[in-house]
Amino acid sequence: MSEVLKEGQAALKSSSSVPVPVLVAGTAIIATRLLGVALQAHELGLDEVLRFVHRSAQAWDSTLIFIASQLLFFFELRCAIAVMRGRNWGRWGFGLSQLAIVFYLFIASMGWVYPELFSVSGENGQQILHLLISQKLPDLLVLLLLFVPASSRDFFRQR
DSSP: OHHHHHHTOOSOOGGGGSOHHHHHHHHHHHHHHHHHHHHHHHHHHHHHHHHHHHHHTSSHHHHHHHHHHHHHHHHHHHHHHHHHTTOHHHHHHHHHHHHHHHHHHHHHHTTOSSOOSSOOOOSSHHHHHHHHHHHHHHHHHHHHHHHSSHHHHHHHHOO
């Protein structure tokens, strides 16, 4: 501990080689996912969260969608860690997961698939698409941070 205080350097020396857009994107993925879960749990309360899990386990299709959503949540967290370590599959995995989420939310919101466990309420397809895009805008910005800046592209090419 005294070495860290004397030299004024942190123990994570490898993070200095990670470009800022990649570090911001990875941190944003983790922060938005964990904060979203915390806010949802706070809004619903423990009793309502337990009721939601119980209702999700009533039918096989609801259970499978609920389990898939939890696996997708952990996959996104794993992609964020992989992104910060310079793994190219992490940014592509996060992009594909966002594509799958938007696709499912759109078809569930339109009523084309049952059950609509996770859906967006809207009157028509255009309004639903607008709401989806506005909800997924932060993730789109994260994807732009991972794919657009030259420093991000170079970082993933060299690894």
